[in-house]
Amino acid sequence: MIVTRTSYNTVPPKVVYSLTPYGSRLHQFLVEMTKLGEELAPHLAKAGAPIEFDYHYQEMIHH
Template sequence: MTNNFHMGTNYLLKVITGKWKVSIICALGLKDYRYLELLKYENDVNHTKISKKVLTEQLNQLEEDGIVTKKSYGTIPPKVVYSLTPIGQELSKHLINLNFLGENLAQVNQANISFDINAQQVKNLHKEEQDKN
């Protein structure tokens, strides 16, 4: 059976829908992370804490959808590193721009909204990481 979507954007929104998925994609756009490093990073930049269960679920969903890849090293203790696939890297760049658009829309709508991390901070983090490489 074929799933029908009105537009490609509708499919994309299905893939990235989830409280933490956008944040996970943006974090992995900075660098590859081991699981606990990613959990710590997410909990440091967000006011609400992400649980291990939810992080695991959302990483697995992103992996199934071809956005994230997981590499196991077969060592003891186990070492697993999460990174973005090429399409995930492209998506991360677009999500950074959408952060700005979302903040502008909130301002236009005069919405009483606060953000854990603003778009400029995200962009600066990505620039700093690129400058390191």
């Protein structure tokens, strides 16, 4: 398993996804993919694709 999902019984609902120890081996790859996505987002948005990020790769690096 690469990602775990923890669901909290709250209002509003809260769900947290995190990398497993095995998944953490992919951390740097995921950071690089996120950086690429952020770089491409303006070009995709100009083409009409809806783009939204809830995080930035700088935050991922510190986890």
